[in-house]
Amino acid sequence: xxxxxxxxxxxxxxxxxxxxxxxxxxxxxxxxxxxxxxxxxxxxxxxxxxxxxxxxxxxxxxxxxxxxxxxxxxxxxxxxxxxxxxxxxxxxxxxxxxxxxxxxxxxxxxxxxxxxxxxxxxxxxxxxxxxxxxxxxxxxxxxxxxxxxxxxxxxxxxxxxxxxxxxxxxxxxxxxxxxxxxxxxxxxxxxxxxxxxxxxxxxxxxxxxxxxxxxxxxxxxxxxxxxxxxxxxxxxxxxxxxxxxxxxxxxxxxxxxxxxxxxxxxxxxxxxxxxxxxxxxxxxxxxxxxxxxxxxxxxxxxxxxxxxxxxxxxxxxxxxxxxxxxxxxxxxxxxxxxxxxxxxxxxxxxxxxxxxxxxxxxxxxxxxxxxxxxxxxxxxxxxxxxxxxxxxxxxxxxxxxxxxxxxxxxxxxxxxxxxxxxxxxxxxxxxxxxxxxxxxxxxxxxxxxxxxxxxxxxxxxxxxxxxxxxxxxxxxxxxxxxxxxxxxxxxxxxxxxxxxx
Amino acid sequence: xxxxxxxxxxxxxxxxxxxxxxxxxxxxxxxxxxxxxxxxxxxxxxxxxxxxxxxxxxxxxxxxxxxxxxxxxxxxxxxxxxxxxxxxxxxxxxxxxxxxxxxxxxxxxxxxxxxxxxxxxxxxxxxxxxxxxxxxxxxxxxxxxxxxxxxxxxxxxxxxxxx
Numbered sequence: 172x173x174x175x176x177x178x179x180x181x182x183x184x185x186x187x188x189x190x191x192x193x194x195x196x197x198x199x200x201x202x203x204x205x206x207x208x209x210x211x212x213x214x215x216x217x218x219x220x221x222x223x224x225x226x227x228x229x230x231x232x233x234x235x236x237x238x239x240x241x242x243x244x245x246x247x248x249x250x251x252x253x254x255x256x257x258x259x260x261x262x263x264x265x266x267x268x269x270x271x272x273x274x275x276x277x278x279x280x281x282x283x284x285x286x287x288x289x290x291x292x293x294x295x296x297x298x299x300x301x302x303x304x305x306x307x308x309x310x311x312x313x314x315x316x317x318x319x320x321x322x323x324x325x326x327x328x329x330x331x332x333x334x335x336x337x338x339x340x341x342x343x344x345x346x347x348x349x350x351x352x353x354x355x356x357x358x359x360x361x362x363x364x365x366x367x368x369x370x371x372x373x374x375x376x377x378x379x380x381x382x383x384x385x386x387x388x389x390x391x392x393x394x395x396x397x398x399x400x401x402x403x404x405x406x407x408x409x410x411x412x413x414x415x416x417x418x419x420x421x422x423x424x425x426x427x428x429x430x431x432x433x434x435x436x437x438x439x440x441x442x443x444x445x446x447x448x449x450x451x452x453x454x455x456x457x458x459x460x461x462x463x464x465x466x467x468x469x470x471x472x473x474x475x476x477x478x479x480x481x482x483x484x485x486x487x488x489x490x491x492x493x494x495x496x497x498x499x500x501x502x503x504x505x506x507x508x509x510x511x512x513x514x515x516x517x518x519x520x521x522x523x524x525x526x527x528x529x530x531x532x533x534x535x536x537x538x539x540x541x542x543x544x545x546x547x548x549x550x551x552x553x554x555x556x557x558x559x560x561x562x563x564x565x566x567x568x569x570x571x572x573x574x575x576x577x578x579x580x581x582x583x584x585x586x587x588x589x590x591x592x593x594x595x596x597x598x599x600x601x602x603x604x605x606x607x608x609x610x611x612x613x614x615x616x617x618x619x620x621x622x623x624x625x626x627x628x629x630x631x632x633x634x635x636x637x638x639x640x641x642x643x644x645x646x647x648x649x650x651x652x653x654x655x656x657x658x659x660x661x662x663x664x665x666x667x668x669x670x671x672x
Numbered sequence: 673x674x675x676x677x678x679x680x681x682x683x684x685x686x687x688x689x690x691x692x693x694x695x696x697x698x699x700x701x702x703x704x705x706x707x708x709x710x711x712x713x714x715x716x717x718x719x720x721x722x723x724x725x726x727x728x729x730x731x732x733x734x735x736x737x738x739x740x741x742x743x744x745x746x747x748x749x750x751x752x753x754x755x756x757x758x759x760x761x762x763x764x765x766x767x768x769x770x771x772x773x774x775x776x777x778x779x780x781x782x783x784x785x786x787x788x789x790x791x792x793x794x795x796x797x798x799x800x801x802x803x804x805x806x807x808x809x810x811x812x813x814x815x816x817x818x819x820x821x822x823x824x825x826x827x828x829x830x831x832x833x834x835x
Contacts, residue, residue, distance in 0.1 A: 225825050336691075338743070342698050342736040349705060349729050359715075361722030364708055387767060394763035394797050561798035565809050568767065568794050569787060572774045573817055577827055585775030589768045596764060601694040619725050631716060 178300060181528030185536055190233055190529070193226070194537045195544075197234035201241020202545060205258055206249050206552045210567060212242040212258065213606075214389050216503045217381035218567070220510065221574040228511040229526045233533040235507055239500050240483050240534070243443055244288060244541045245552065247476055251280045252553055260443035260479040263451040267464060267471030274467050279413040281549060283469055284476040285542055287425040291477035292538030295433050295484035299491075299531055303520065307492040310517030315624035316635050320645035322618045325495040327649040328439035329610050331656045340607045343598075347611025348618070350375055358623065370583040377506040378578050380612060383588040384605045385499075386571045388595020390564060395596075417469045424454055424470035425477040432481030437488050439497040446482030447475035484534060491527060492517055495614070499606035502613045695741025702734035766797035782830040783822070787814050 184190060204215045216235050223231030246258030251268035264284065271280040313321065330340040353364045354374030365371040413421065431453060432446035454474040455461050464471050487504075489495045494515035496502040505515045513519065513526070520527045545552075575588040598605050629635035637643045705726060715721025770793035778786040791810040795801050801809075821827045 222825070336740070336743075338736055338739050339691075339694060342694075342733060342740065345729050345733045345736065346698070346701065349701070349726065349733070352726050352729070356722045358720070359713075359722045361712060363712065363722055363726055364705065366708070387771075391763045391767050394767070395760045559800075561795075561801045561805075562809055564798055565791055565794055565806075566813060568770065569790055569813050569817065572771055572790060573821055576775070576778060576829075577821065577825075580828070582775040582779055585771055585778075589771035589775075592771070593764055593768060597697070600760075601690050601697065603694055603697075623720055626720070 173304075174300060177304075177524065177528050178532060180524060181530075181532030182536075184229060184525050184529030185233065185533035189227075190230055190533060191536070193230045193234040194237050194533050195540055197237020198241040198537050198540050198544065200234075201238035202245035202248075202541070202552060203241075203555065204238070205242035205245020205247075205261075206555055207558075207563065210389065210563070211385075212239055213381075213499050213503065214385040214567075215242075216500060217378065217385045218570055218574050220378040220381065220503065220507055221578045223507055224510050224578065228508070228513060229529045231507055231511070232504065232526070232530050233537075235504060236487070236530060236534060237537045240292065240480060240537060241541060243479050243483050244285065244545055247284045247288075247479075248281065248545070248549060248552055249556065251284065251472070252277060252549075253556065255556075258443075260447050260483070261476075262444075263447050263475045264472055266451070267466075267468045270465065270467035271469065271472065276417075276467065279417050279469070280472050282413050282546065283417060283421045283425075283473050285546055287421065287428065287473045287477040288480040289538050289542045290425055291429040291432060291481040292484060293535060294429050295436070295481040296531060296535040296538070298433050298485055299488055299534070300528075303488055303492045303527075303531075306488065307517040307520045310493045311521075313517075313641070314639075315621045315628060316639050316642045317645070319618060319621040319625055320636055320642040320649075321493065322495065322614050322621065324645045324649040324652075325439045325489070325497070326607075326610060326614065327652050329497065329607060331652050335602055335604050337656055339603050343603055343605065343608040344611035347608035347613075348615040350380065350608070351612045351615030352619075357620075368583075370581060370587075375587065375612075376578055376584065377509065377613065379575055379584050379588050380591055381503055381506065381609060382571050382575050383591025384595035384598070384609070386567065387588060387592025388599060388605070390567055390571075391592060391596040392599050393560065394564065413469075421469050421473035424473040427453060427457070428474035428477030429481045431474075432478030433485045435478075436482035436485030437497075439489065439495065442486040442498040442500070443479040443483040447479035450474040450478030480538075487530075487534075490515070491519065491530070494519070494617070496610060499609050502606075502609045505613050689744045689747075691740050691744025691747065693744075695737050695739075695744055698733055698737025698740060700737075702730045702737060705730040705733070763797045766793060770794040779830065780833070782832045782834070783817065784814055784831060785833065787817065 185194070200215065200219075201212065204210050204212060216238055219235065219238070223235060226234070242258050243260055246256060246261035247264045247268065250256045250261040250264040251272050254265050254269040256262040256265050268280045268284065271277065326344055330337055330344065349364070351374075353371055355362055355365075355372050362372060428446075428450040431450050432443075435446045435449055436442055451471060451474060454468075454470045455464050458464065458468070458470060486497050486501055489497050490501040490504055494505065494517070496505050508515050508519075513523065571588065572585055575584045576582065578584055595605055598608075625635055626633075635642075636646060709723050709726045709730065712723025712726060713721035714723045714727060770790045773793055774786045774790040777789055788810055791806060791813065795806040795809075798806075818831065822829060822831065
């Protein structure tokens with residue numbers, strides 16, 4: 172059994188004391204930021220990128236992955252207890268989860284959320300282990316034209332599934348591609364957009380861009396907003412274990428959520444948030460009595476909570492097997508790999524099996540850790556909500572500054588990050604999503620490289636992209652997606668799906 | 673979203689629409705890119721020069737920016753950016769200034785002074801932060817950063833000024 176062999180290799184890596192420690196650290200940090208509103212997983216992973224530079228690649232990735240799914244857990248805790256979604260992926264959990272808490276069923280809601288998440292995490296880890304190898308095989312057979320078309324499809328799909336204006340999202344991708352061009356052109360050695368600044372000759376560092384846009388931009392946005400008064404009505408958690416009735420209603424919802432989340436997570440642009448929204452809509456549709464929703468229906472917690480965790484996990488599949496990030500967090504993971512000199516793509520699995528399977532195994536371990544550490548520590552996490560933002564803000568600002576400096580021991584990087592921070596804030600104010608820009612930035616160099624190679628194969632004839640069947644199929648799929656999203660009926664449905672809350 | 677004062681000039685009110693501003697931003701960046709890359713050799717599709725991709729992308733961006741701009745002009749109910757500009761400008765100024773101070777002093781004056789500057793300037797934007805709280809935060813953060821980055825990760829950052 173190849174699968175068993177691979178998994179035992181993976182557990183061998185993931186169960187070393189050091190890696191267990193990093194998984195635990197990631198889960199704890201993730202839960203922490205999941206609980207705290209005002210700082211999201213993207214900003215945190217961006218801030219910690221420079222730290223992972225000093226770790227083994229697999230340890231760094233294990234920790235970053237732990238932060239990602241830890242944040243889903245933490246986000247739902249505050250959603251249920253104080254009606255504050257710590258993350259966008261737990262927005263829908265507020266609806267029924269907090270109602271349950273008000274009815275004195277907080278413990279039951281928390282336990283259902285945690286058990287559903289763990290179940291979803293287990294299933295989706297198995298999905299990754301089973302489906303990643305064959306997908307990577309497909310990826311390895313791709314030539315430059317196919318790869319270019321695949322990247323186009325990935326970017327288009329990311330736009331379609333992002334919220335907000337499609338045109339703006341495409342413009343943001345182009346902007347990201349342009350930022351990716353800054354520096355010395357690898358092929359012709361000509362400098363592009365360096366404005367005569369020598370520090371820009373090597374290009375813009377990915378971590379600097381990400382910390383600036385997400386970390387610093389978020390800080391400025393939070394400071395510019397009046398502080399929300401967070402009234403913490405801590406309900407006493409009477410009993411943690413759900414009733415038999417809750418279990419009976421929750422397990423089918425959890426199954427449906429897991430299936431839906433696993434599917435939506437794989438799609439480019441999908442992931443945790445989309446999965447949780449879709450799962451809530453689905454639960455409402457299949458329920459015999461939809462009017463119970465919004466009044467503390469346990470399915471409204473079990474479905475979305477399972478779905479967001481499943482989606483968070485399976486979004487690793489395209490990233491690990493094809494080197495294509497489906498969302499901003501995966502783009503950051505790709506950035507983390509590149510920091511270590513690992514070129515993401517289908518070859519990762521064959522050339523670095525310990526990295527790949529170690530990560531997969533650590534995902535399951537991380538989910539188990541979250542289940543064990545989270546339920547007993549809920550009281551402590553909620554206390555953290557009382558930390559005022561003025562302290563958080565200064566700490567985040569400082570860690571961004573030091574983190575950016577340590578990437579290349581360069582004071583210039585701090586100034587560059589400040590510039591991107593202002594830019595990130597402007598994007599937020601103008602409702603321009605920064606996530607597509609990050610995707611464009613990461614994929615840009617890859618796209619240009621494959622475009623150039625394809626052009627050299629064909630002798631400058633762009634028809635090569637439609638003459639190769641696989642490439643043509645991918646481009647047609649991308650075109651269909653764009654047409655579909657332009658249709659008015661679909662457009663309104665799409666907006667509806669993102670405004671369920 | 674707040675709406676501006678009624679007496680505001682109509683042209684200004686149009687410009688404050690988010691899509692109009694976003695469109696202008698995209699067009700501006702594209703124009704800047706085209707101007708900067710005007711000397712880059714473009715080459716041919718087989719042998720793409722340094723300027724091939726930059727110029728292609730700038731033209732696409734300009735087209736998309738124009739679409740966003742037109743959308744903004746046509747949609748009178750579009751969301752506007754809020755009126756009180758100075759209140760929103762302050763955090764930008766403070767955050768940027770604190771980072772610039774940190775970046776410029778870290779290597780010359782050391783970690784302790786750079787952190788003091790960052791916290792000192794940064795606390796100007798922290799609502800309700802009392803002076804003793806800022807001092808406590810600075811002390812705690814200096815210790816923490818020293819523990820993580822210098823003692824823990826062994827990074828070579830000067831701690832004190834190099835006399």
